Amino acid sequence: MRKTFLICVAVIFSAGIFAPLGSLFLRITPEGFVQVINSPQFSSAVWNTISTGLIATIISLTLALAAAWTLERTAIKHKNFFVIIFGVPMLIPSISHSFGLVALFGANGWLTNIFQWNFNIYGAAGIIAGSIMYAFPVAFFIFMSVLQCEDGSPYLAAEVLGVPKIRQFLDLTLPYLKRTIISTFFAIFSMIATDYGVPLMIGGKTITLSVLMYNKAVAMMDYNSGSVIGAFLIIPAVIAFLADILNPAQKQNDFAKNISVDDKYSSRAGFIFCLSLSALIVAPILTFCVMIFAAKYPADMSFTLYHVMRTIHRGALDNWLNSLIIAFISAGVGTIFSFALAYFSTRTEGFAARIIHLLSIFPMTIPGIALGLGYVIFFHDLPIYGTLIILAAVNVMHFFSSPYLMMRNTLEKISSNVEAVGKVLGIPRRFIIRDIILPKVRFTLYEMFAYFFVNAMMTISAVSYLAPPAPKPIALMITQFEAQRLIESAAVVSIAILLTNLALKIFFTMLNRKTPASQ
Amino acid sequence: MNLKRVFVAAICAAGLLISGCGGGTDSSAENKTVKIWTSGEDYRNEYYLTECQKKFPDYNITLEYMNTSNIAAKVLEEGDKADCDIILSEEYGYLEKCGDNLAELADFDFAPFLDDIVPAGHKYLPEYKNSGCIIINRAVLDKNNLPVPTSYQDLLDPRYKNLISMPSPASSGTGYMFLRQLVNEWGEDAAFDYFAKLTENILQYTSSGSGPVNALVQGEVAIGLGMTGQAVFEINQGVPLEIIFFAEGSPFSMYGNAILKKSYDRQAVRDVFNYLATDLCKGNNEKFFPDQIFKDFAPTIKNYPTNIHYGNMKNDTLTEKERLLKRWTFS
Amino acid sequence: MDIQLKLEVKEISKAYGNNEVLRRVNFAVLDGEFFSILGSSGCGKTTLLQILIGLLVADAGKIFKDGADITTLEPARRGMGIVFQNYALFDNMTVFKNVSYALQFHSVDNEAAIKKAAQMLDIVGLKNFSAKMPAELSGGQQQRVAIARALALEPDIILFDEPLSALDASTRLDIRRELKNIQRTLGTTMIYVTHDQEEAFALSDKIMILNRGVVSQIGSPEEIISAPANDYVKTFVLDNLQTKIDSLRRFLT
Incomplete structure (x- = not known):
């Protein structure tokens, strides 16, 4: 058996x-390998992948940590509502996020028209924005679940000893989250770097490795070049994998005490922060809902x-x-x-x-x-x-x-x-x-x-x-x-x-x- | 228990659905299934499919879009296993490349077509002449206080930065014909120099030839290098686009239809192909791409430019194309 | 051979890599006896218990039950039951189902199983809790369910792996009393693993003291108190007991 x-x-x-x-x-093949890495597109794609990926990863992680902390550690109202909204982007393909951004911020986007903006969402900015939308919820749920499991007793002790909240966050929460932050960082970076949906739609001329691979292997069926780029795309994921197994999880404390609601304080700033995040997340989807029933969005909005x-x-x-x-x-x-x-x-x-x-x-x-x-x-x-x-x-x-x-x-x-x-x-x-x-x-x-x-x-x-x-x-x-x-x-x-x-x-x-x- | 029931039900349902969908073992159903791969634009695909279904209600006709290079690559990779009977709206160069997998169309009539567009091996029938033009969205130009460009050099003006769309020559036949033409007109180095500079102003190279016009329709760009036929179609739908030509004239390329060797003997395939290649080809000529292809039929379309000055498209062969695309690194 | 010999353990050894957990352990348990294995944590007592029941295989040595070699017999065929420290109840089943569930795998028909489970729950004093879920019970009650579950298959030996260490003091006393009662009514042989000297001395007919995988002494509580075999027995067992007695004496005088 x-x-x-x-x-x-x-x-x-x-x-x-x-x-x-x-x-x-x-x-x-050795020739194929040399040919691919010597092409001018390749080196710029590597640079684009790393630069946009790093920026998007850092911003996603920061936002996700802030949102998770606000929801877990303050007595925020409508917590469940926010959790649901933050999860919605995980239910649509990555490429949809960049369609949403174009619908909102493109040259003829809804917000661009309202505010008479004159900037260009295509390119690195678009890739970063789209990647954040795609990666934020993943990082958010990781931080949420880890924060939920944290032992409350040190906070009780700190409270009794009169340690201010900000020091509690810096000296207790951050060290507790260190491992999670490191492994999530690599995981999110690799998730963003290997996704082609976002940069394909909104990357403009900023071509990332994944888009290059898509163009070669899917659009032009050039499997030889595709294999070379594919091998490179495995690198960030392997790093993420190693970061995860070389950095083993700490054992759960059996006597962990939940952090009680009484200790939480409500923060208007936290609520406004979560509300704005929700608005950003919902906006593209709402725009989609309008767009699909409009005759010629955004010029002719008849049903x-x-x-x-x-x-x-x-x-x-x-x-x-x-x-x-x-x-x-x-x-x-x-x-x-x-x-x-x-x-x-x-x-x-x-x-x-x-x-x-x-x-x-x-x-x-x-x-x-x-x-x-x-x-x-x-x-x-x-x-x-x-x-x-x-x-x-x-x-x-x-x-x-x-x-x-x-x-x-x-x-x-x-x-x-x-x-x-x-x-x-x-x-x-x-x-x-x-x-x-x-x-x-x-x-x-x-x-x-x-x-x-x-x-x-x-x-x-x-x-x-x-x-x-x-x-x-x-x-x-x-x-x-x-x-x-x-x-x-x-x-x-x-x-x-x-x-x-x-x-x-x-x-x-x-x-x-x-x-x-x-x- | 509850859980088990949910899973068992889900898996049974899935199993039933697969056997239902894959139930193509029924030979009569198989015989009446006609699968078409096309690189055509969306609205033309719609026309072809609707008309075919109307004409042959008993047949199960499906039509699937892929870009030109993808169709050729798939046919070449998969050969007789390709899940396709008819290739529609494919570029001559690629059809030539797939020649070994295509049936010789001995039973179909090449006579009505202009002699110079009939391919030598008779492996495919002419379908249309795709010509290109410069399309502008005047509203977007006005919004940015920009003049209408009058030459290719004008397009290099930094004020047009990110306001121009062009299909990628690497994946789109339309994109390639602009490159081909300028190489012919100016010489290879000058043409590539030009595109290196133009890339600065291009918002995004689209992978499909129909990308620029759709981007213009959405107001995402002000200027597009695209298909005349598609631009006219949108203009006639009421979209305020305008067509202009530069001194070099209109680039063009030929597209045709073919049957895969393995499907040539099936009656349903022949019926559909014959209808596509005669009546619907005329209809396509009349409705979407009026550039003349028939000896005795010269349709006009409202708002379609007349007396087009066609550009220099010599050397439009696949080997030349593959050589030029090796040099193309902008998309 | 003594007719009353229930279990005989001969030369049992076990090592994990270089770490020798049990070295040549020998002992015998009489029928109906309450036999404790006493030792501090890490002395190998739990490993020994798992070898006795068949969850672990010893590197060397033999186990005889009623004179028959059971060293390689499957756990379920040894006629033994086991009660764990963390109860390991089936917490998606009612108390009643917890006790009756295993009977179907021993060709006990439904009616007999129902009767048997009811009888066992009666013995451990949980007759009125049949329909409850384990999560609705106190720790002591949960442990009683685990005991009833082990008893239902009518084993002639029951093994206990520190069964009381998760419970509060008064519940411990209650269950201790009950275990003695069960032992007396059913005549079941009990092998009891614990680190608590007081518990071992209060319950046992015979105690085996295990230190780092080696048997220090086997004997009745009286024998051990009157003649400790070595320094370990003296310090770990007797001194500890003395401390407890001294601390109580202050209040009693």
Whole structure:
């Protein structure tokens, strides 16, 4: 049983990660390598990637920390409202953010017209702004969850000793967050650097490595140059990965005391800050909602269904259905697979468990745009090429690590004596899993399912190589509309994806409410 | 239990849907499916698809957009496995490149077309002559207090910075024809020097040829190097764009239609192709791209420029194109 | 051989890498005896317990139960039960289900299982708590559920891994009393791992003192008090007990 399981895992990881990645590296020839890195576009792309990526990362982290701290540590009103709003950008593709920015701040944007601005959002400024919109929520939720877990007792002690709040933040909170800040910094940088959605739409002539790779490998199907750039794009992710495993998490204190609401003070500045952030986040989406029903945004705002109908006629409905199927398969298979690996790595002993853990967090290091190219090269002549199966498979492998870690976290909190009791009482392991473990981790399973689903619904990276022309995942229509600069249709598709993901989230929220927690 | 039911239901539903969608094993359905890849503009695709579906209600016809180089690359990579029967609106150069995968159109009539646009191997039928022009959005120019440019040199004026849009020659045939023409007119070095400077003023090289006109429609730029046909279409929709020409004249390139070798013997494919290549080709000529391609048919379109002075487009071959694009590093 | 010998442990050794946790441990437990394994944390007592029940495999040595070699037998087939310090209850099941759940895997029919669980809950004094969820119970009550769960399979030996250390003082006394009662009514042999000298001396028929994986002394409480085998037993066990007695004496006189 154990052996069969390990063999299956080995086969899945070999076919799903290592073989495609190997094919990508094997595609690199010395001449191709020299040619790519000597081209003038390459060096400027490296510089653009690093500079915009660093600035966007620093700003995202600062905003996210400020927002998370305000929501967690002050008695702010409407906390749940802000948490929901801050999560919304995670439900639309990255490229939609830059469409939103163009709709607001472009030469003919809504705000540009109102305020008669005369500046240019295209280029580095646009990339940075779009990347912040894309990365902020991720960093925000990381900081939120870490702040939630912080032990309150040192603050009580500090309060009693009369330490001012600002010193409490500098001397207690920041040191506590140090590790999280470091690993989040690398993770966010790599997330921004490997995303091509934002810079493709709004980068203007500022071409980043990911856009260069997209132009070469997806638009022009020059896989040789693409492989070289793909190999470079793996670097930031590998650094993030190493930063994470070389910087192990501190052990949770069992006696941690929640930080009580009584100690919190309310701050008008904090409220205004969160409100402005929310406005910035909601503005593009609201603009989309207006734009899709306006005859010719922003000049002629009379109501019409023309853009919606035209987008549907372009195949949006078929593609949406197709995405839905892919998302359900990815989420179903992905959830089962990541549960199995998390269970194995946390609840069995020995070498195999540690190897499984490393394998499971490894996919984090591979940008989708590189993984997808590896898949094209490796799977090209196999019968599953061009089918839904391969799209679902690449999604499962690409998004696997986060749900795995979610489940691992949950399982680590369940006493390992449960299995020992099962052994002594003669309860077969599958019954222990079915009757005791699964009911306990139900909410985490929902969360994992939603994570796979939402990401499969909005990804444009790996699938951009693998999708057949029709029907394709609906998110890929946005890159096509980017090429044609069809902003209204892109807005229709973005809103469709947002609504689909929202519907799923609401469904799970209701499910959670209906069945009370067993823990 | 609840959880298990949700997952089982989700997976069963997914499974059913896949088998439903992939259920192309039914041979009659397979025979009536016609898949078209096109690099055409959105509104023309709409026209072709609607008309085909009207004419052949029993057929399952799908039409999918990809850029010109992508279609060729995919056909070459995938060969007989390509999920496509008909290639529509593809540039001559690329069609030539895919020649080995295309059927010789022995059963179709080349006679009505002008002799000088009929390809030698008869692997593809002419569809239209795409000509380019300079398009302006006067409102945006006025907003920035800028004059209407009168020459390519004018476009280098720093006041036009970030107000010009052009398709990338690397991914768009329209983009390439501007490059080709200026190379022919001025010599290669002078042309590349020019684009190096023009890049300063360009907001973004779009990957599709239809990008600049759409950007003009949205008021994102003031000047576009784009397709005359698309600009006229938008003008006739009521969008206040204007078409101008510079002294060098209008660049142009030829586009055609083809059938993949593996699909040539299927009746449904032939029916659809024949309709596309005759009636709809005329319709396209009449509605969108009136540059003359038929010997005895010279349509006019409201607001379409007449007496176009075509530029020098010699050496418009694929090898030349690939050589020039190696030198192109601006997008 | 003594007819009353229940469990015999011979030459058990266990090491993790270079770290020798148990060295040649030998002892015997009589039928119906309350046998404590006493030692400070890290002395190897929990490892020994896991080897006895079969959750860990010893590097060397043998275990006999009722004269039969059970060294390599699966945990569930040893006829032993176990109660952990953190209870390890199935907290998504009711108290009743916690006790009855395992019976289905031992070809006990439904009706008998219900009867059995009710009987066990009665023994530990939780008859009226059958429908509650574990989270609704106090720590002491949860530990009683764990005991009932272990008893339901009618093991002839029950192992306890520091079962009372998470509980408050008065609850400890209650459960101590109850354990003695159960031992007397059911005649179950009990092997009790603890670091608490007072607990061991109060409950046990026999105590084994373990120090760094080596047995220091085995004997009845009286034997150990009257003749401590070495300095460790003297300082760790007896001096500690003396301190407690002294501190109480102040109030009693």
